[in-house]
Amino acid sequence: MSTGGNGETKGKGNGKLSKVEALKRESQYLKLPLLDELNAGGASISDDAMQILKFHGSYQQDDRDVRVQRRREGQEPAYSFMVRVRIPGGRIDARQYLACDELARSVGNGTLRITTRQEFQLHGVLKQDLKATVRRINETLLDTLAACGDVERNILCCPAPIHDRVRARMQEDCAALAAHLSPRASSYWDIWLDGEKIDNPDAPKPGPALVPTPGDDAVEPIYGKTYMPRKFKTAFALPDDNCTDAYANDLGFLAVVEGGELVGYNVVVGGGMGTTPSARKTFPAVAVELCYVPRSEVLRIAEAVVKVQRDFGDRGDRKRARLKYVIFDWGIDAFRSKVEEYLGGPLTPPKDLPVTEVDDHLGWHEQGDGSWFLGIPVENGRIKDEGSLRLASGLRAYFERYGAPARLTCLQSILLADIPADRKDEVNAWLEEYGIASVERTSTVRRWAMACPALPTCGLAVTESERVLPSVLDRFEEAMAALGLEGERYSVHMTGCPNGCARPYNCDIGLVGRGASKNPDGSPGPGTYTIFLGGRIQGDRLNVLFKDYVPIDRIVDELIPVFSRFKAEREEGESFGDFCHRVGVEALAAEAAASSSASEPAKA
Structure with a gap:
């Protein structure tokens, strides 16, 4: 595959692009035909518009439980939309949680779902409610931009709210990289917020591209006009606590700690779980070691890896469009050489730091600042009221009463942070009141x-x-x-x-x-x-x-x-x-x- 100086790309083999690539190229930076169809009537959008909608953080779905019956009755499918909230590192405050909870009850199906990538999903949102839903999420200083689609997805980081310099710096690096790799075109704000961009004054801002290449573009300096060949996933983790499953990501940063300070990262590349059993050319993969970088080089190495995948990932066959296939086809040494070419210098070999352990961070833990956090298991991430378990009502009452922050985990659970030591008994009583199982009452499996x-x-x-x-x-x-x-x-x-x-x-x-x-x-x-x-x-x-x-x-x-x-x-x-x-x-x-x-x- 080749790339032109304006970010245009061609597929492999006969040079034919997949249909999705053509849609991205003609979308005017992810605007058309989505904008026109959202403003039209009806309960659904076309398949073409749906492909563009993904970049904005939503999927069109229908209720498959009633699909056959509705077809028999001559009705169209029961369409609704899933809206995914991007939450880098899984960090939320009480106001953000309560806003998502309110949306789940007012425009969704009454439940919130914690994803395996530290996000919330709202299910059952109707087309007529999409714009107001996305606006409300942005008003809380969260967003849905790039939660789906062929871009950098939500970036993962150890969520434990432990007050030490290592985890604090990891969260800082996660937030900075999430900002740097966010799409830059105005389409998202034009469509959902009438051109208004609601900024979090405390969040990192995207800066200029750090690795100039011929495939850069004035509007999208990192992605170009056709964005990535396929989704791209990144995670930060500790070698003694791989709670974000870094090896399952396209790009992983494993913390290197010396003298209690985070000095840099071992970088791993090429993880990905998707496969098609009927297509032998596809397979799952765990990431392999690429290099070591100091903290100051996180944005540059990430951008270089992204751009190599942007320019050489397969745009003719979406089944083989992830980074793992580039590495499989080339070999890690050739891939490393290409990244070095983009960076303009040699990479440093990784440190000898194998992954040894994982912590799910459930139960009571000291934060290191005099307060505690409580990790609550959430079965399959589904926050709902069902029978004697009133998890949705209980969490709503908790955040309304205490106004404290929380974190979402990659095992689909929630960590309640900043709990004063003298309120632990009170919080335990809250668990009992709402029938919420503590980790001690949850089986290991x-x-x-x-x-x-x-x-x-x-x-x-x-x-x-x-x-x-x-x-x-x-x-x-x-x-x-x-x-x-x-x-x-x-x-x-x-x-x-x-x-x-x-x-x-x-x-x-x-x-x-x-x-x-x-x-x-x-x-x-x-x-x-x-x-x-x-x-x-x-x-x-x-x-x-x-x-x-x-x-x-x-x-x-x-x-x-x-x-x-x-x-x-x-x-x-x-x-x-x-x-x-x-x-x-x-x-x-x-x-x-x-x-x-x-x-x-x-x-x-």
């Missing part, structure tokens, strides 16, 4: 599990995920209690399709939606899943296929023999994922297949 939304809103889902994972975890809890492994820490990530939004390919147990089934009325049924084993909670290793097309009610049964062997043969301190990796997932799968075959009744 449930604590480390997560799921994508899947049905009924995601158009890509082939099976259930969020709605069925709780029942799967119930079965895990029963099985682990029977084996005496209820305290064992391992990660279970479930997705409703192979795109990997809940990062199922680098955890201990990945459950990936594989095949759809149908209910008697023709609507999608629970379907089947692929089970992957042998990753680990630290996130720096891919797992391996264990068994394919497993019905949901058979998932735990298929894994009980593996857990039994793990209990009997594990080495001291060995995790479940490390055990599967050491023994070999292929060997475990062959053993399971032989056992299943032997247990089948003999045929006449």
